[in-house]
Amino acid sequence: MASEHQPRKGLLIKGDPIAATFQAEVQASLEKLGRKPKLVGILATSSAPSKFYAEFTRKQCERLGVEFILKKTGAAEDEDREEGIKKGEGEGVEEAIIEANEDDSIDGIMVYYPIFGVQQDHYLQQIVSPFKDVEGLNFKFHYNLYHNIRFIQPQSLNQASSTLPVGVEVNTEIPPPGTVKSILPCTPLAIVKCLEHVGVYNKILPYGDRAYGKTITVINRSEVVGRPLAALLANDGARVFSVDIDSIQEYTKRPTTSESAAARRYHPHHVAHPTTLTLEQCLSQSDVVISAVPSEGYKVPTSSLKDGCICVNVSAEKNFQEGVRDKASMYVPAVGKVTIMMLLRNLLRLIEYKAVAPGP
Amino acid sequence: MASEHQPRKGLLIKGDPIAATFQAEVQASLEKLGRKPKLVGILATSSAPSKFYAEFTRKQCERLGVEFILKKTGAAEDEDREEGIKKGEGEGVEEAIIEANEDDSIDGIMVYYPIFGVQQDHYLQQIVSPFKDVEGLNFKFHYNLYHNIRFIQPQSLNQASSTLPVGVEVNTEIPPPGTVKSILPCTPLAIVKCLEHVGVYNKILPYGDRAYGKTITVINRSEVVGRPLAALLANDGARVFSVDIDSIQEYTKRPTTSESAAARRYHPHHVAHPTTLTLEQCLSQSDVVISAVPSEGYKVPTSSLKDGCICVNVSAEKNFQEGVRDKASMYVPAVGKVTIMMLLRNLLRLIEYKAVAPGP
Numbered sequence: 001m002a003s004e005h006q007p008r009k010g011l012l013i014k015g016d017p018i019a020a021t022f023q024a025e026v027q028a029s030l031e032k033l034g035r036k037p038k039l040v041g042i043l044a045t046s047s048a049p050s051k052f053y054a055e056f057t058r059k060q061c062e063r064l065g066v067e068f069i070l071k072k073t074g075a076a077e078d079e080d081r082e083e084g085i086k087k088g089e090g091e092g093v094e095e096a097i098i099e100a101n102e103d104d105s106i107d108g109i110m111v112y113y114p115i116f117g118v119q120q121d122h123y124l125q126q127i128v129s130p131f132k133d134v135e136g137l138n139f140k141f142h143y144n145l146y147h148n149i150r151f152i153q154p155q156s157l158n159q160a161s162s163t164l165p166v167g168v169e170v171n172t173e174i175p176p177p178g179t180v181k182s183i184l185p186c187t188p189l190a191i192v193k194c195l196e197h198v199g200v201y202n203k204i205l206p207y208g209d210r211a212y213g214k215t216i217t218v219i220n221r222s223e224v225v226g227r228p229l230a231a232l233l234a235n236d237g238a239r240v241f242s243v244d245i246d247s248i249q250e251y252t253k254r255p256t257t258s259e260s261a262a263a264r265r266y267h268p269h270h271v272a273h274p275t276t277l278t279l280e281q282c283l284s285q286s287d288v289v290i291s292a293v294p295s296e297g298y299k300v301p302t303s304s305l306k307d308g309c310i311c312v313n314v315s316a317e318k319n320f321q322e323g324v325r326d327k328a329s330m331y332v333p334a335v336g337k338v339t340i341m342m343l344l345r346n347l348l349r350l351i352e353y354k355a356v357a358p359g360p
Numbered sequence: 361m362a363s364e365h366q367p368r369k370g371l372l373i374k375g376d377p378i379a380a381t382f383q384a385e386v387q388a389s390l391e392k393l394g395r396k397p398k399l400v401g402i403l404a405t406s407s408a409p410s411k412f413y414a415e416f417t418r419k420q421c422e423r424l425g426v427e428f429i430l431k432k433t434g435a436a437e438d439e440d441r442e443e444g445i446k447k448g449e450g451e452g453v454e455e456a457i458i459e460a461n462e463d464d465s466i467d468g469i470m471v472y473y474p475i476f477g478v479q480q481d482h483y484l485q486q487i488v489s490p491f492k493d494v495e496g497l498n499f500k501f502h503y504n505l506y507h508n509i510r511f512i513q514p515q516s517l518n519q520a521s522s523t524l525p526v527g528v529e530v531n532t533e534i535p536p537p538g539t540v541k542s543i544l545p546c547t548p549l550a551i552v553k554c555l556e557h558v559g560v561y562n563k564i565l566p567y568g569d570r571a572y573g574k575t576i577t578v579i580n581r582s583e584v585v586g587r588p589l590a591a592l593l594a595n596d597g598a599r600v601f602s603v604d605i606d607s608i609q610e611y612t613k614r615p616t617t618s619e620s621a622a623a624r625r626y627h628p629h630h631v632a633h634p635t636t637l638t639l640e641q642c643l644s645q646s647d648v649v650i651s652a653v654p655s656e657g658y659k660v661p662t663s664s665l666k667d668g669c670i671c672v673n674v675s676a677e678k679n680f681q682e683g684v685r686d687k688a689s690m691y692v693p694a695v696g697k698v699t700i701m702m703l704l705r706n707l708l709r710l711i712e713y714k715a716v717a718p719g720p
Contacts, residue, residue, distance in 0.1 A: 088609070088634035094506075119583040122482045126499040139486040146454075158519055223479040249448070274448035 010325035015337035018197045022341040023064070029348045030065050037107040037347055038067045039134065040100045044074040044093035049316060050112035051076070053336075057110065060340045066347065071096050090115040094127060101129040107354075108134035108347040113224075122223065130157040131353060134346045136185035137224065144182040145228050148235040148253075148269035150208075151179035154353035173207050180353060183346050188229035190338035191290060191312060192236075198310055198330050200288055201236070212237030217282045219243045219300065220292035225314060229290065234270030241275065241282040248282060250275040280304045288312070289328075291319035302327050370685035375697035378557045382701040383424070389708045390425050397467040397707055398427045399494065400460045404434040404453035409676060410472035411436070413696075417470065420700045426707065431456050450475040454487060461489040467714075468494035468707040473584075482583070490517040491713060494706045496545035497584065504542040505588050508595040508613075508629035510568075511539035514713035533567050540713060543706050548589035550698035551650060551672060552596075558670055558690050560648055561596070572597030577642045579603045579660065580652035585674060589650065594630030601635065601642040608642060610635040640664045648672070651679035662687050 030037070039061060043054050054070055061068035072080065073092035093115060100109045109132045113121050125137040131154075133141065144152060175181055195201055201210040216233050220226030221244035230242040234251035242249045255271045275282075283289060283304040291300050292314035300320050305311070305327040312332040313319050325331050390397070399421060403414050414430055421428035432440065433452035453475060460469045469492045473481050485497040491514075493501065504512060535541055555561055561570040576593050580586035581604035590602040594611035602609045611630045635642075643649060643664040651660050652674035660680050665671070665687040672692040673679050685691050 088632075091631075091633065118479050119482065120581075120587065122479065123499055123502060123583055126486065127503065139483055142483060143487065221480075223483055227480065271451075272448075273451065 010328040011330045012325065013194075013198060013330050013332045015194075015332070015334055018194055019337040019341045021197065022193070022338070022345065026064060026341060026344050026348065029345075033348070033351065036065060036067045037351060038069065038105055039108040039110065039347055040106050041068060041070045042093060042096045042100065042109065042111045043070060043072050043076040044090045044096070044115055045112070046075040046079065046089065047112070047114075054112055056336070057340060057343075060344070064344065066344060071100070094124060097124065097127050101127075101132065106132065107351055108132050108343075110134050110343065118222075130183075131350060133183065134186070134343050134350065136183040136189070136346060138183075141183045141185065142223065142228060145184060145188075145235075146231050146269065150182060151175045152182045153179055154356045157353070180356060181349065183349060184232070184342075185224065185228050186339045186342045186346065187225050187292075187314065187335070188232055189342045190335045191229055191314060192232055193338055193342065194312060194332050194335055195233075195288065195310075198332070200310060205237070208235075209237040214238045214287045215241075215285050216288040216290065217241045217243060217279075217286040218290045218292075219279075219319070220314075221249075222292075225292045229292075230272075231270050240270075241277065241286065242272070243279055243282065248275050248277060248279065249273060250277075290314060293317070293319050300324075370688040371690045372685065373554075373558060373690050373692045375554075375692070375694055378554055379697040379701045381557065382553070382698070382705065386424060386701060386704050386708065389705075393708070393711065396425060396427045397711060398429065398465055399468040399470065399707055400466050401428060401430045402453060402456045402460065402469065402471045403430060403432050403436040404450045404456070404475055405472070406435040406439065406449065407472070407474075414472055416696070417700060417703075420704070424704065426704060431460070454484060457484065457487050461487075461492065466492065467711055468492050468703075470494050470703065478582075490543075491710060493543065494546070494703050494710065496543040496549070496706055498543075501543045501545065502583065502588060505544060505548075505595075506591050506629065510542060511535045512542045513539055514716045517713070540716060541709065543709060544592070544702075545584065545588050546699045546702045546706065547585050547674065547695070548592055549702045550695045551589055551674060552592055553698055553702065554672060554692050554695055555593075555648065555670075558692070560670060565597070568595075569597040574598045574647045575601075575645050576648040576650065577601045577603060577639075577646040578650045578652075579639075579679070580674075581609075582652075585652045589652075590632075591630050600630075601637065601646065602632065603639055603642065608635050608637060608639065609633060610637075650674060653677070653679050660684075 041054050041057055043050060058068045058070065073096045074087045075089045078086045093111065097109065097111065100106050109128050111124060111128065115121055115124065126139060128138065130138040130140055140157060200214055203210065205212055211233055216238045218226050218230045218240060221242050226242065230240045230251045234240045234253055237253065240251040242251055249272045251270045251272050253268055253270045255273065283300070284306055286306060286309060288310045289300060289305060290312045294315055294317065296317045298319055302321045302323045307327055308329040309327065310330045311320055311324055311328040312335065314335055320331065401414050401417055403410060418428045418430065433456045434447045435449045438446045453471065457469065457471065460466050469488050471484060471488065475481055475484065486499060488498065490498040490500055500517060560574055563570065565572055571593055576598045578586050578590045578600060581602050586602065590600045590611045594600045594613055597613065600611040602611055609632045611632050613628055613630045615631045615633065643660070644666055646666060646669060648670045649660060649665060650672040654675055654677065656677045658679055662681045662683045667687060668689040669687065670690045671680055671684055671688040672695065674695055680691065
């Protein structure tokens with residue numbers, strides 16, 4: 001009877017069915033809009049994954065009825081040119097962004113990163129008009145996310161004063177009058193949607209606190225994926241271990257330390273605090289492990305995982321070992337298809353912004 | 361007669377006399393203002409160099425009649441506390457920035473970086489109100505610098521639309537009516553002032569083109585020092601080699617490639633283009649070599665330097681070999697004292713902004 005004791009593999013959860021749950025919503029919004037939104041993709045490098053992702057965006061857009069225009073510049077443009085002076089990696093990308101900002105016929109802009117490296121790319125991310133920022137990379141959107149400000153007055157995007165929190169409710173799904181939902185960065189949002197799909201978020205709990213009771217490890221603390229994700233999850237009630245190369249921090253909105261007067265003045269939101277736990281200790285008590293390490297060699301050790309945990313791989317590389325499903329109850333190998341749906345949701349939301357507060 | 365042929369050492373140019381040339385200007389502006397400006401320094405780490413720099417800022421401020429308040433938070437605050445729960449590196453820094461943004465009695469904010477690393481630090485740099493950003497790290501100031509927009513309407517800092525160039529003259533020292541000089545990041549500006557002092561900028565040439573004819577190598581391409589510096593120098597007419605770990609680019613405002621329609625619409629400004637030259641080849645033809653590599657081991661090879669060149673060390677470490685003055689005609693070992701003067705100039709300029717366009 002040995003077969004009875006044979007361990008059952010954890011479920012493999014692919015992105016397609018999760019993405020499909022948003023397709024009807026996106027399609028309904030598109031029909032209601034009554035025109036084709038126009039998304040411009042800006043490709044400025046010779047990177048094969050970026051080219052692949054651009055074609056993937058095009059396919060998804062065309063399938064759903066969104067106009068997609070790929071603007072090539074720099075090294076991406078060189079490849080289409082037989083002769084003449086070659087441009088370099090990333091050359092002309094800032095000009096392409098500015099032109100797209102100024103073109104009233106364009107609803108959304110997405111730029112295929114990485115281009116120059118984190119510092120210069122971060123500068124470019126701030127150049128994209130917040131009214132066209134489908135990826136949600138403008139610091140104003142990150143500010144709202146970190147401070148658990150869920151709704152905004154779109155006209156505040158026109159103002160430098162957007163760094164002041166607006167006094168609106170947190171624990172409601174319905175935006176208060178005069179406000180709309182704030183844009184969230186695509187990839188962290190897609191991961192949250194995957195976690196909702198696999199039941200990590202508990203709908204019986206109040207909105208804004210549905211991850212309460214869950215311990216989650218997020219491996220990566222970049223401004224694009226790991227830190228916003230850790231903050232989102234902690235703002236939703238989870239206890240989050242944020243793991244980076246040189247440190248581990250705990251993110252929670254239920255801090256045991258006395259909150260400062262300043263913190264109390266704002267929305268209840270996560271605080272980050274260093275922890276003395278090792279990665280192994282974090283993993284052993286985590287209900288969910290999310291890894292986004294852009295390195296072929298990095299592997300989360302299966303042996304450290306808690307039995308029955310949920311693992312989500314966000315990296316283009318496989319961050320989990322072959323045997324991950326021997327320990328995990330569910331394994332999500334990729335979130336890219338969900339990310340694209342979030343991008344299109346953001347595009348539709350930005351069109352809503354423009355209707356409420358026309359851009360400059 | 362061997363002594364006649366003995367090589368003479370290049371001049372050692374210290375920061376103090378260069379800083380001193382700005383002291384009278386700063387003092388005159390302070391007297392004209394008729395009140396003590398208030399600068400807040402935010403120290404959030406246990407880093408010894410940051411602590412040292414904060415004390416240095418205090419001394420310079422007190423000497424010149426600027427009120428300096430050091431706000432400690434996170435690990436910097438822990439050290440002053442005998443007992444209780446310790447905070448971590450950088451903890452509470454964002455709240456401290458927001459409080460200083462909101463405090464009308466505060467004229468300028470400086471934050472002692474590095475805190476979390478380039479990505480999260482870049483986010484914090486965008487949180488500082490542009491009206492109080494004495495370090496000039498807001499992306500709007502960088503945008504103006506990169507696009508050679510020298511004057512701004514201060515009220516445009518209140519608007520997201522500041523990414524559109526204003527149509528004002530470039531080649532004039534006097535701001536056109538309704539505009540003021542745009543804030544430049546402290547460290548790159550201090551380096552330019554050093555180069556003006558040692559005669560790299562030629563005052564006989566028209567304003568805005570006074571580095572024309574000079575070839576300059578800048579080693580480091582961070583968003584805080586190297587890239588803005590390379591752009592500043594190229595916008596002033598120099599041919600600049602921008603050297604980073606994995607690539608060398610040439611910055612020039614006299615490109616040989618045909619400019620795009622988009623580029624022509626904006627102010628004449630530098631373009632960046634990859635070069636096939638090696639570092640050795642760049643150094644051998646450079647009139648000026650500026651190095652800002654934060655690494656003890658990195659040394660610019662003296663043997664590659666052009667005879668009689670000018671070398672500027674911006675790093676806290678010594679980036680030039682012992683024998684640099686055997687080749688260089690002048691050597692500037694540090695620019696920190698000039699940087700502080702630029703910071704106080706920026707503080708006074710921001711007070712001017714507030715008078716023209718009260719912040720939110």
